[in-house]
Amino acid sequence: MPAKKKLAMEPAPAWDAADARARAAFHSFAREYAEFLDRGRTERLAAAFLRTMAERAGFAPLEKARGLKPGARVYAVNRGKNIVLAVIGREPLERGVNLIASHLDAPRIDLKQRPLFEDEELKMALLHTHYYGGIKKYQWVSQPLGLFGTVVRRDGGTVDIAVGSEPDDPCFVIPDLLPHLSRKEQGERKSGETIRGEEMIILCGGVPVGDPEAKGRVKTAVLERLHQRYGIEEEDLVSAELEAVPLHPARFVGFDRAFLGGYGQDDKVCSYTSARAALDLKAPRRTAVVLCVDKEEIGSEGNTGVQAAFFANFIGDLLERADPRYHEKTLRRCLANSRCISADVNAAVEPNFKQVHELSNAAKAGFGLVLTKYTGHGGKGGANDANAEFTGLVRKVLNDAGVPWQTGELGKVDEGGGGTVAKFLAEHGMDVIDCGPALLSMHSTFELVSVADLHATYRGYKAFLEHA
Numbered sequence: 092m093p094a095k096k097k098l099a100m101e102p103a104p105a106w107d108a109a110d111a112r113a114r115a116a117f118h119s120f121a122r123e124y125a126e127f128l129d130r131g132r133t134e135r136l137a138a139a140f141l142r143t144m145a146e147r148a149g150f151a152p153l154e155k156a157r158g159l160k161p162g163a164r165v166y167a168v169n170r171g172k173n174i175v176l177a178v179i180g181r182e183p184l185e186r187g188v189n190l191i192a193s194h195l196d197a198p199r200i201d202l203k204q205r206p207l208f209e210d211e212e213l214k215m216a217l218l219h220t221h222y223y224g225g226i227k228k229y230q231w232v233s234q235p236l237g238l239f240g241t242v243v244r245r246d247g248g249t250v251d252i253a254v255g256s257e258p259d260d261p262c263f264v265i266p267d268l269l270p271h272l273s274r275k276e277q278g279e280r281k282s283g284e285t286i287r288g289e290e291m292i293i294l295c296g297g298v299p300v301g302d303p304e305a306k307g308r309v310k311t312a313v314l315e316r317l318h319q320r321y322g323i324e325e326e327d328l329v330s331a332e333l334e335a336v337p338l339h340p341a342r343f344v345g346f347d348r349a350f351l352g353g354y355g356q357d358d359k360v361c362s363y364t365s366a367r368a369a370l371d372l373k374a375p376r377r378t379a380v381v382l383c384v385d386k387e388e389i390g391s392e393g394n395t396g397v398q399a400a401f402f403a404n405f406i407g408d409l410l411e412r413a414d415p416r417y418h419e420k421t422l423r424r425c426l427a428n429s430r431c432i433s434a435d436v437n438a439a440v441e442p443n444f445k446q447v448h449e450l451s452n453a454a455k456a457g458f459g460l461v462l463t464k465y466t467g468h469g470g471k472g473g474a475n476d477a478n479a480e481f482t483g484l485v486r487k488v489l490n491d492a493g494v495p496w497q498t499g500e501l502g503k504v505d506e507g508g509g510g511t512v513a514k515f516l517a518e519h520g521m522d523v524i525d526c527g528p529a530l531l532s533m534h535s536t537f538e539l540v541s542v543a544d545l546h547a548t549y550r551g552y553k554a555f556l557e558h559a
Contacts, residue, residue, distance in 0.1 A: 105459045105495040105543035106349075115544040118343075122353045124545060127363045128353040132336045133239045134138050134195040134385045134395075137359055138174045141366050141383060142166065145176055148370040153177075153405070162374035165404050171241075171384040172196075172395040175405050176369045178556075180378040184410050185421050185427030187521070189556050190377040191368070192397065192512050193361035193435065194387035195353070197222035197532050200231060200291060200335040201266075202238075202446075206328060207295075209310035216296030216309040218263075220335065222288060224388030230535050231283040232267040236293065240333035242323050255259045255338045256493035262338055275502050293335060319506035337536040344539060349457065350531070351545065356538040358387065361434035361527045361544065368553035378409070379556035384548045387512055397512040403519070427520030430481070432555055433513035436540075437461040437499040439529035447502050454529035457541040459495030460551045462486065463525035466501055468508030475513035485524055485555065492554035499529060526551065 128298065131137030150164040159165070163179040181190075184448070199222070206218040222228060244250065255262050267286070268277055277285050299308030300304020300315070317323050341353030362383045369381040386396035393399065406425055411417040439456040440448050454461040464482055467474030489496045501508045517523045528548045531539040 093155075102455070102458050102497045103495075104457050104528055105541070105547055108495065109543065117546045118348060119120055120546050120549065121542040124360070125351060125353065126361050128341040128355060128359060131195075131359060132237065132355060133199070133334050134172045134197075135241065136239065137195040137355075137362065138168060138172055138383065141174050141176075141362065144366065144370060145174075147461065149177060150370075153408055153412075156412070159409065165409075167401075167408075169399075169401040170395055173401055174383050175342065175402060176366060177373060177405075177409060178289070178369055178372045178379045178380045180375045182377050184378055184406075184413055185424050185428070186377070187425055188380045188406070189375070189558060190380045190382060190431040190514055190516070190521070191361075191365040191430050191434050191552055192382040192384065192402075192431060193365055193527075193555065194358045194385065194391075194397075194512065195362050195383050195387045196224070196388050197336075197357060197359065198222070198226045198326065200236070200293070202293075202328070202331070202333040202335070204329045204331075206333075207310060207313060207325060209307045212305070212308050214297065214299060215294060216313045218293040218295050218335075220265075220291045220293060221291075222291060223334075225534055226280075227535065229282070230290060231291065232265045232286055234264065234536055235262040235338045236264060236335040237338045238263055238333055238335055240331060242321065242327050242331040242333070244323055244327045244330075248322075249322060250501075252321060252333060263295055265291050265293055301383060338487075339537065343542075349541060350539045351542055352537045352539045354536055354538070356530055356540055357436045357533050358434070358527070360436060360530075360548065362539055364549040365432075365434050365445075365552045366543065368556055371553060372556055375557050376559040380406075381556075391512055391515055397515050423520075429519070429521040430484070430486070430555075431513075431516050431521050431523040432552065433475070433511045433516065433523050433525045434527050434552065435511040435513075435525055436527045436533065437463050437525075437529045438501055438533055439531045439539075441531060447506050449500075449503050449535060452498060452500050453502075454497055454499030456529050456531055456539070457543050458497045458529075459537060459544060460489065460547045461497055461499040461527060461529050462489075463499055463501075463527075466508060466510050466513070466525055468501075468510075469505065472508075473510045473514065475511075475517045475523050475525070477513075478522065481522035481524055484522075484558075485526065488554050488558050489551050492550060494551040495543070496551065496555060497529075 202218040294311040337354040344350040465474040465476040528544040
């Protein structure tokens with residue numbers, strides 16, 4: 092009698108099929124990824140890190156590329172915040188590309204345009220902030236924060252600021268109220284207002300200038316330090332992008348080191364794994380493209396978000412170099428014929444809050460890469476909703492490559508939800524599906540990913556880029 096065919100879908104931990112060699116590979120890959128997390132805490136730093144990786148792997152700026160023969164490796168950068176990598180395939184570009192799109196920005200604390208002020212009674216220098224993206228504000232208080240970004244001076248010169256990147260650097264902090272005095276002032280607030288937006292004030296100085304008659308003595312001392320070190324004055328902060336981000340290093344979590352914790356994994360985990368996949372390609376049949384963008388956490392707006400023209404312009408430049416008779420309709424055909432993975436994370440079931448998920452359709456940490464057919468909220472509002480044909484193709488790619496995967500959605504139908512870049516890329520006519528690892532503690536200052544899922548993400552993305 093023939094063997095009975097397995098009909099039921101039974102997701103299993105990715106660890107079950109991993110031998111000792113595979114498990115060693117999980118942790119080795121995670122260590123390399125941890126360096127990226129620690130050195131790429133902002134979108135600018137992350138883009139610069141990936142650019143260095145790409146150049147070491149033989150990628151050249153598109154404008155300097157002499158030819159686009161199969162196997163050619165090119166990249167482009169947009170305003171220091173986006174990077175796109177391409178490995179030219181053997182098929183004509185008009186037939187489409189295999190695209191993986193992720194984002195480099197993460198929830199954070201931005202300084203306001205006029206941030207610096209002094210509390211005259213307390214003789215403290217402080218910074219006004221404006222949080223960026225969806226956060227639980229109370230998680231950001233009493234945390235060591237670094238300050239990173241770019242300032243454009245009055246004379247037009249640009250200076251980069253990175254305070255907290257070196258072991259001897261100082262840090263910054265949003266002070267919190269002690270529990271002895273918080274019973275009424277904070278304890279009676281709803282959790283979303285435990286710390287309010289205007290209370291997210293960063294402590295940045297406490298030493299006054301020597302003149303006891305001077306006004307704003309601590310603020311003045313801070314301005315003098317900024318001018319001495321960076322050549323900037325207070326007005327220059329109007330033309331600055333300064334981000335306060337957590338400073339704790341990425342660390343393995345658990346006795347068995349099953350997880351890696353760190354800041355900014357939504358969505359740097361997908362940016363790193365997709366970039367690594369592109370770096371490891373040879374000459375694929377279809378051109379492989381990896382796009383890492385900005386502004387996803389605030390709706391993908393602006394000239395560095397995925398809705399900007401940067402990606403389409405890059406593909407147009409590829410087409411023009413490949414064929415001097417290039418026409419705009421060729422670009423439209425290329426985009427419409429393309430296949431895309433919107434590489435973004437899903438929510439892993441939290442052990443303390445299982446009730447917000449419908450468990451048979453929820454992602455679990457350690458169960459492999461997550462296929463998310465739709466995101467959005469309520470009745471799929473704001474979703475891309477991949478069609479059955481493309482979902483089946485990606486599922487087959489993962490199965491053929493032996494990549495562990497599962498399905499997931501962002502909580503119960505009426506509980507919440509979220510969006511990704513998928514719907515914006517689908518507007519070009521291409522097939523798009525969301526696919527990435529599941530995170531615990533998403534949007535916190537210390538997100539967790541299973542090291543098994545991390546490696547599965549890299550393998551899955553590589554298999555997709557290689558698929559004909």
